[in-house]
Each structure stands twice: as structure tokens, then as C-alpha cells.
Amino acid sequence: MTTTRVGPLLRAWRERRGLSQLELAGRADSSSRHISFIETGRSRPSEEMILRLADHLDVPVRERNSLLLAAGYAPHYAHTALDDPSMETLREGIRQLLTGYEPYPALVVDATYTVVAANAGITMLLDGLPEHLLTPPLNAMRLTLHPEGLAPRIRNLAQWRGHLLHQMERQIALARSEPLRALYEEVAAYPVPERAAADGQQPDDSAAAVARIALPLVIEHDGHVLSFVSSIATFNTPMDVTVAELAIETLLPADPATVKYLRTLGS
Template sequence: MTTSTPTVGALLRTWRERRGISQLELAGRADSSSRHISFIETGRSRPSEEMVLRLADRLDVPVRERNSLLLAAGYAPRYAQTALDDPSMETLREGIERLLTGYEPYPALVVDATYDVVAANRGIVMLLDGLPEHLLTPPLNAMRITLHPEGLAPRIRNLAQWRGHLLAQMERQIALARSEPLRALYEEVSSYPVAERTGDGERREPVPYIALPLVIEHDGHLLSFVSSIATFNTPMDVTVAELAIETMLPADPATVKYLRSLGD
């Protein structure tokens, strides 16, 4: 049995429906007409390379998938995929290293599209202290380390909330991008049994948080962090487009004091 390759029109229609917008709305965003959009989706009209890229931009199609759209339309891929260890990426690697080091003693890391850890600072290493070797064997995976019952999960005080937040984040990403590796990771980590928390650590008065915190025990201390995630603006490389920098900001004075004492 042969499987036909989806046309560019079929792929664009799938992305449009995934974004929940009509042909008329897409036409308005792309400075086109609903008739032309319809013709492209049904294969009656072959879009220009510029139109493919414009529609992909208005539909917020991931950079990796924009290459697939171009190929389906008969054009060459526009975006390279360069390995991070390539000499041309030296400036990027150095910049990431400076950023992570400068954020110490607070935790920060960089992950790729499937949450494999690309780089991390000493604040992250501190949190991973004592985890079993099989979870720390490269490539480290941030979701796996966090939610595995032998990973950080038993140390997280608000595991049910934090687990729900992470799984919902992955669900949104899966809905936005056609990523089978990400879906496979989601199926794995969502099936982990919820580990029982061990040890109570120190107790403190409730703190009014500005966002859902990660509340985690470390060496008898209770630490609280709120997470911020940044991506690169208008990336022209698939690898760069799929990188995310996560920084963990201390959510209360006690966490700040403890981390600074470690730095001292």
C-alpha cells in the first residue's frame, strides 16, 4: 500500500483548522482573499514561496514545519538545522553559557523541543544532587527528571499542582506542533505513578506567591521558585527555534537567603 504525501494545501488547511480560524480570517491576516486561500487548500492554485511563508507566519507554524510546507509546495527548505556543537554556533553557545553562569546561584537551564537538557548551571546541579545515575545519564530530560518517582517528584511539596502544570504545558505544545517525540514523552511521564513525598523539611508561614511556584525540599530546607521561559526572537535555524531558556526565580526571602549562603 502506498501512502500519498500531503499537498501544501492540505497541510495549510490542517494548520488553519488547528488554529481555529476561518479562511476569511486567514485571508485578512495574510493580505489575500478567502477565494485564493480556498484555491490553495484545494490544490486549484499553487502558492508562491512568499505566500507559503506568509501563511505559515500568520498561522504561527513552527520553523521545522515551515520547511515541510515549502517542500510540499515544490520549494527548497528555507531554514537550516545546525547542530549546537557546530563551529558556527560558537557565539550562541558562549552567550548561553554567560547567561546561565550570570544567573547563579539561582537555577537556570536550556532545553530543546523534547525537553532534553542542552545546558544548565550550578543552581540546577544543586537541585539534582542525590538523584539515581540512570536519570542523570545523558541526554538528561527535564520532564523525566522532574516527574519520575525516583527523580525530583518525591521532593516536590506541591507535586499534584506542579505535575498538572507541566502536563498541561506539554499538551499545549503538542496541540501547536506535530511532534511525535514530544507526544511519546508525554505518554511516558504522564503514566508515572505519583510518588509519595518523603520528609517534611523545614516549616514556614504561607507566602502569597505571584505565580504557581515549584516548592521543593533540598537538604532539609524548603525552597520556592517561580519559572520563566524565554525563546529566541525570529529564529532562522530550526535548532535555535526549538531552544527554550528556563530561569527559576526565588519566590520568597527564605529561598533567596539560602541560595545566597550557598554562593558565599
């Protein structure tokens, strides 16, 4: 009998996606019998079959390499450091994108929310934070939820904190990431500033309209109340683990007052 370690891993991903063996077989142009043999280790899948199943199971690129290694194959996807010379075109593209978005805030984070690039709009929001939070590597979740970070400035912290923690919970459920789980446990344990715990820091009426279509981030800056809607983009069809795990977050002004204030700063 042929046995491989990849079978149980594929079964775990299938169950995580809520698919039966028959459903997965239909999507991957295979048979439920063959899927069963792969999962029980009675059959060693080809490299092409592993990648096909991983594609239909929406397995993250990093974990696709793990599946291949478990079956005795070489990794299919490169894992190139972002500061590698071969990544210069990508880095320049990111710089141009972030600069072009100014004066509105925008940043790029990796799979554990480490900030790899940010523009002047983000720097403006972080103005006045303690040095220990601004010492590289910066982490977007720590900066936002730490009681000495942006948390006391966020007018709707209860809602925004719940949104961020739920976002992390979904990511943990979709990908096996111990560093991400450790980060989640850290930031979820942060004490909530007294003001937020007492009154929930509800957003002003100016955010009510946009709140009907998306949860706004309502934050104070230098005596002004700013309102943003967050948008997150990823790279399409990445062939490198590093690129696959990058996310570009942009903060769209949610009201005319925020637009006017940011443009005034930008000028």
C-alpha cells in the same frame, strides 16, 4: 488542474488556529477564494505566500520547512547542530547567561525537553538523584516527574505535575511532534509517589503570597524548603530550526528564605 500536498497541511494549521479562510485571507492580504484554491490543491502557492501564511498561522519554524517541501520548494530555514562551529557565539552567550544567573537555577532545553545546558543552581537541585536519571542526554521532564527523580522532593507535586503536563499538552496541540507526544505519554504514566497521592503535598504558608500571582515550585533540598517561580524565554525571530526550538528556563526565588539559602551556597 494543479495539485500539491501543501494545501491540506495549510488547512490543518488554519483549523488548528481556529481561523476561517476569510479571516486568514484578511491577515495575509489575500482573498478567501485564493486560500480555498490553495487548500484544495487547485493553486500552487508561491514560496513567499507559504511563508506569509505560515507567519500568520504561527507555524513553528521546523514545520514551515515541511510546508515548503510539500509545495516543491527548498527549505528556507537551516537546521544547524548546536555543537557546530558556527554556533560557538550562541553557545558562549548561553554559557554566560546561565553563569550570570547563578546561584539561582537556570537551564536550556530543546523541543523535547532535552537539557542542552545548565548551571550550578540546577546541579544543586539534582544532587543525590540516581545515576540512571543523570546519564546524558538528560531530560527535564523525566528528571522532574520520575518517581526516583525530583518528584518525591516537590512539596506541591500534584499542582506542579498538572502544570507540566498541561504545558506539554498545549505544545502538542500547537505543533505536530511525535517525539514530544511519546515523552508526554511516558511521563504521564509515571506512578505518583505515595506521599503526593495521599495528601497532595500542599505548599507551605511561605509560598501562599507568591501563589496568588504564579504557581510556585516548592521543593525540598538538604532539609530546606525552597520556593521558585519559573520563567521561560525563547529567541526572538530565529532563522534556524535548532535556535527556534531552544527555551531558557530560569527559577526565580519566590521568598526571602530561598534567596538567603541560595546565596549562602553560592558564597
